[in-house]
Amino acid sequence: MMRKTLPWAIAGLALVWTVLPAGSQSTNTGASNGNDTYRQLNLFGEVFERVRADYVEKVTDEQLVESAINGMLSSLDPHSSFLNAKNYRDMQVQTRGEFGGLGIEVTMDNGVVKVVSPIDETPAARAGLRPNDLITHLDGEAVLGLSLPEAVEKMRGPVNSDIKLTVRRGTGEPFELTLTRAVIKVQSVRSRLEGEIGYVRITSFTEQTDVGLKNAVQKLKTEAGDKLKGFVLDLRNNPGGLLDQAVSVSDAFLEKGEIVSTRARKPDDGQRYNARPGDLADGKPVVVLINGGSASASEIVAGALQDHRRAVILGTRSFGKGSVQSIIPLAGHGAMRLTTARYYTPSGRSIQAKGIDPDIVVEAARIEKVATGPQRREADLRGSLRNPDQPPGAQPVPANQGPATTPTQDSGPQGPVSPEEDYQLQRALDMIRGISLYQSRTAN
Template identity: 65%
Template sequence: MMSKLFSSAAIAALLAFTAPALVVSPAAARQPLKSETYKQLDLFADVFERVRSEYVEEVTDEQLIEAAIDGMLTSLDPHSSYLNKKNFADMRVQTRGEFGGLGIEVTSENGFVKVISPMDETPAARAGVQPGDYITHLNDEQIVGLSLNEAVEKMRGPVGSDIRITIRRDNVAEPIQLNLTRANIKVQSVRFRAEDNIGYIRISSFNEQTQPGLDRAIARLKEQLGPKLIGYVLDLRNNPGGLLDQAVSVSDTFLEKGRLIVSTRGRGGKEGDRYTAKPGDSADGLPIVVLINGGSASASEIVAGALQDHKRAIILGTQSFGKGSVQTVIPLQGQQSAMRLTTARYYTPSGKSIQQLGISPDIEVQPAKVEELAQAAQRRREADLPNALRNTDQGGTRPGTPAAPAPASPPVPNAPADPGANVTPSTTPTAQPPAPEPVDYQLSRALDLLRGVALFSQAKHTN
């Protein structure tokens, strides 16, 4: 059975980053080659031989052929590409949302690997790794200067294998060495918390862990808030997308039986798949506000579009990215490599294609901070990418009014404080109070909106 995905639209004009777990595509019927095609293949062979024999440096046949295949696919649109053995394996790890590792969220800071947070109930958390720690060595090999991806790849490995990490911690003079055993780590694509009497749910990507995480979040919020719960905020800002089946499942969570979620059309407008909701609304009909911005792409736009068209949620924020195409991952050469090929466009329940256009919020709310707007002015959307598929419903043109610039990344929900920071107060007269935490203006407006809806409903019921 063929699996399909909506790959993420990299906001800095990069290509898609998520893909489905292992997929099997039935062999396509080959069309007979025309005589002109044979001439073009002869041309390719001539160029190939010239490069092999005369290029200034030696290049392997594998390099040349892979580059030729990738060039053919990437010339089609921004989201079709060739995945070699390594990239295909990495893609499957990302979409599964689980891997053998240590359970540390890390970032790069001035060439060092810095711990953002250890994940609960993982080898890193049990060993005492703390937010703010700097990882300097892995198995006594220095990693300072490596790229973040290279460092992460070294920390991952088979479940049950051992690794020794060396960390530096503020206010601790000597380096700390920890021996850890890799375990199966599940990526937390869903985070949640209670905002007074409102459930806040943040979905950062759509992988195989997303729906279980959403179910857990809703159950915990209901348990925590009980009858005080008045609604939900579903935060999809800067969510680049992921698996189609997870986007459908998340939409289904809030829709009643039979509601159309999304449909697809292939070459020439040929009708493709139609996905409808199953019985039951896990939110029990409570009001929902969905937050989107220019970083909300693909699968995020499916969810926002479905809930908007069925008037199940109020969409708040800024224009979304505008990626309305479907990618199918087709394994090649015995599943050692694969091609990611754009095979269809998707349409919201109202029959609208958002390719190049995006989802327009019901209530437009810009971020409050001026510096965020300045950064967002440099962000690109789907319509700005080279060779982007045109929107056939709009004649391939951009919207008449340019979309408002998208905000920079919102603050990460529940981001841990850095316990290693020096918090000793200064005694000098010029000491300034610590800077206040940045206010998430869009989230504040969403919470206010839900409170207003709840008050209106309460007053109407009383009358």
């Protein structure tokens, strides 16, 4: 079978791919270039034998072949790679929503490990790692020269063991963080009521995401009853996951139309995914939160809901991962992750290296109290008229002398914040309230 996802390697988590049957890849070499191919293979064989015989230290044939394969794949793009049998098993575990490691989604950038996003409530998130952080050393050993799977393998290890990361953030000086490895159990969907608005956060797209979303929305409907005004779908720092789950989540809010299409090198290999009737939100307003850590499958959902005008996209531009990787099993030798297609939003947009631009840009900020000093109001003026709706003898409404609330740009560590401090979330909630109020007034 073929399973598609939108990729990453995680310390660990793996993301958007497809699984192809072993032996399904085709050969398309004509007779005209057959001789050239054999000459190149002879060159490879000659180098292989010379390294095997003369390298300063003994290297096994398995090491040489695996390194050669991985070098061939990793030279194509940042997301193609070779998975030996162990890494392939790890990847299969990860897509089921449970894995061991640090809980950080990573890719490679100019030879060092780049953080795509930390997963909520994991060692990486608690340590304050942020999207776009660069990890240059692992336990004092330089990452430069390692492949992505090799770097990820070093970040994995026994539960409760420590690892020291050297991190470079922006133009600042490198700093060190010590993280304790843990069993990462990803509950990919979390939800709660924010007043009369349903808040749903999806942290990654695993095999259980669509079921988790349906259960969460049903629970919110039961708790809020007829007072439910709408939903906020939080995809911030969601690195992606399984393509079919991204399609299911998009379908949950759409009645009809295309969700996403993929285009491969061969026109016949392209696919289109369409929505089926049924809106889980019952037509209520939806706001989707995204940021620079929203990648791959997250961008499919945001792009589909944006193009169909089913949701307002709020936040900052997403990561821009617009390619699909196929996981091709290699019998007895693990698998290869190969970029096989690009995906496009319903309007035909490719977001590769561009990302999804939000409908309303709201930068990350925290909310803090700012003292404004005493403020006089009409009720404070001597001899002011009494409100006729107040009973005789009632005290006038006191002046607002409390501090005002204002957003400030967040320059501190990106750790967990309370809903009251999350400026982007508060803007999303205000938007739902405004849309609901407008709809109720125009309906009367």
